[in-house]
Amino acid sequence: MTSTDKSSGQGKLFIVGLGPGPDKWVAPEAREALEEADALIGYKPYTDRVPERAGLERFPSDNRVELDRARHALRLACAGRKVAVVSGGDAGVFGMAAAVLEAAETGEADWRALDIQVVPGVSAVLAAAARLGAPLGHDFCVISLSDNLKPWDIIVRRLRSAAEGDFVIALYNPASKARPRQIFDAFELLRELKDGATPVALARAVGRADERIILGDLALIDPGLVDMATLVLVGSSETRFIPRPGGEKWLLTPRSYGAGR
Amino acid sequence: MTSTDKSSGQGKLFIVGLGPGPDKWVAPEAREALEEADALIGYKPYTDRVPERAGLERFPSDNRVELDRARHALRLACAGRKVAVVSGGDAGVFGMAAAVLEAAETGEADWRALDIQVVPGVSAVLAAAARLGAPLGHDFCVISLSDNLKPWDIIVRRLRSAAEGDFVIALYNPASKARPRQIFDAFELLRELKDGATPVALARAVGRADERIILGDLALIDPGLVDMATLVLVGSSETRFIPRPGGEKWLLTPRSYGAGR
Numbered sequence: 347m348t349s350t351d352k353s354s355g356q357g358k359l360f361i362v363g364l365g366p367g368p369d370k371w372v373a374p375e376a377r378e379a380l381e382e383a384d385a386l387i388g389y390k391p392y393t394d395r396v397p398e399r400a401g402l403e404r405f406p407s408d409n410r411v412e413l414d415r416a417r418h419a420l421r422l423a424c425a426g427r428k429v430a431v432v433s434g435g436d437a438g439v440f441g442m443a444a445a446v447l448e449a450a451e452t453g454e455a456d457w458r459a460l461d462i463q464v465v466p467g468v469s470a471v472l473a474a475a476a477r478l479g480a481p482l483g484h485d486f487c488v489i490s491l492s493d494n495l496k497p498w499d500i501i502v503r504r505l506r507s508a509a510e511g512d513f514v515i516a517l518y519n520p521a522s523k524a525r526p527r528q529i530f531d532a533f534e535l536l537r538e539l540k541d542g543a544t545p546v547a548l549a550r551a552v553g554r555a556d557e558r559i560i561l562g563d564l565a566l567i568d569p570g571l572v573d574m575a576t577l578v579l580v581g582s583s584e585t586r587f588i589p590r591p592g593g594e595k596w597l598l599t600p601r602s603y604g605a606g607r
Numbered sequence: 608m609t610s611t612d613k614s615s616g617q618g619k620l621f622i623v624g625l626g627p628g629p630d631k632w633v634a635p636e637a638r639e640a641l642e643e644a645d646a647l648i649g650y651k652p653y654t655d656r657v658p659e660r661a662g663l664e665r666f667p668s669d670n671r672v673e674l675d676r677a678r679h680a681l682r683l684a685c686a687g688r689k690v691a692v693v694s695g696g697d698a699g700v701f702g703m704a705a706a707v708l709e710a711a712e713t714g715e716a717d718w719r720a721l722d723i724q725v726v727p728g729v730s731a732v733l734a735a736a737a738r739l740g741a742p743l744g745h746d747f748c749v750i751s752l753s754d755n756l757k758p759w760d761i762i763v764r765r766l767r768s769a770a771e772g773d774f775v776i777a778l779y780n781p782a783s784k785a786r787p788r789q790i791f792d793a794f795e796l797l798r799e800l801k802d803g804a805t806p807v808a809l810a811r812a813v814g815r816a817d818e819r820i821i822l823g824d825l826a827l828i829d830p831g832l833v834d835m836a837t838l839v840l841v842g843s844s845e846t847r848f849i850p851r852p853g854g855e856k857w858l859l860t861p862r863s864y865g866a867g868r
């Protein structure tokens with residue numbers, strides 16, 4: 347969105363993707379938006395990543411109050427504040443960008459006149475892929491397993507379609523304490539639909555101190571090892587491991603398709 | 608991949624995503640890799656984005672010689688050089704990461720012992736989404752329309768599956784001078800499979816001086832406006848435009864699914 351729209355006073359709303367964790371993945375535009383802001387809004391683990399400074403008022407909030415958070419941000423920006431709403435990864439991928447625009451769509455007319463700038467970031471799937479090698483060298487799907495806001499039926503339909511299309515599949519929000527079953531149900535379905543030898547990666551907390559990478563194949567890998575911080579990647583029929591000296595492996599989905607058939 | 612593997616001398620190979628164009632989207636890790644490198648390899652429009660400096664030897668190349676470029680990089684790194692191979696956007700998404708690992712997979716054993724670090728970047732789909740609003744608030748697919756390395760049949764199969772799964776669809780490499788037909792064929796197919804009122808965005812050169820955004824619906828938008836620099840986004844059944852004062856629009860795929868039915 348343009349940053350030239352000043353129709354609503356001096357207020358401005360940045361929606362900022364902070365990347366998956368480390369500072370090395372925070373884009374300069376995100377850093378600049380956080381420096382320009384005078385109000386910081388987001389889920390507390392994300393606001394905690396932004397250094398304290400004079401002139402930046404902080405409004406950390408709990409999880410699962412995205413629309414309240416969005417309306418709060420829109421109100422502050424309409425009152426002339428420069429507001430940064432932060433998400434982990436990219437704010438557009440299952441992040442706060444959609445929540446803010448949903449709130450703006452049905453809220454006060456002034457909210458739709460606001461200067462809103464979405465600042466893209468490195469999404470979790472890109473960081474995980476980089477860590478693993480090149481699993482996204484070909485077409486892929488990104489699916490959230492959370493059924494908080496969508497019926498499980500649509501998730502099943504999408505997993506089926508993704509398998510039918512032989513996409514590489516990236517699963518976000520695969521499990522939480524409140525939703526421990528989805529990842530088991532998803533693996534049960536994918537095991538019916540895809541070859542058991544399909545490579546799978548469980549990439550937890552990539553780039554952070556508690557990073558943990560587990561590689562295996564679809565038939566044998568344990569979905570019980572997946573938690574909320576895990577990005578799950580399930581290969582296409584072309585995805586394979588490349589063995590390396592010392593026992594390490596790279597994960598590759600080649601750019602060509604069907605070359606070996 | 609870890610940066611601690613020194614089994615192959617002092618050489619190192621970075622595979623770096625430069626983002627979609629402007630410096631504001633180049634992550635600090637990418638900047639650091641470019642500063643550490645003594646050899647720069649890539650398609651010339653991408654190497655041109657890296658400032659000249661003493662100690663950095665440049666090897667710009669033509670398009671469509673990815674494997675030659677990859678082998679050159681692997682050889683230099685094996686000889687002890689610190690090599691940066693650059694891609695636009697994210698190097699893992701239809702970029703050089705897969706080409707380098709393909710070359711390493713079948714090449715000399717030393718190549719698989721190399722310290723290779725993939726540095727993630729802001730992919731074109733994320734930058735386009737941020738510019739447009741929040742079109743990726745829900746599940747999505749990323750498909751390259753290039754049939755240089757895969758049969759058109761698999762592209763058709765994936766477009767069908769993406770439509771059946773009601774994914775938001777991002778199309779990379781939608782057209783080139785050598786491949787002017789694919790985008791017309793893809794739109795013909797998508798118009799059969801999806802509602803004609805589905806929102807579509809043609810996001811060309813986002814973040815660059817020659818940026819051009821065209822919004823419309825699937826039935827009426829002209830695929831003739833799509834070129835190689837365009838990221839095409841086709842909505843799901845939930846994707847919609849939010850009208851704004853002054854005639855601008857945001858594009859939104861809400862986080863919920865089926866709420867209005």
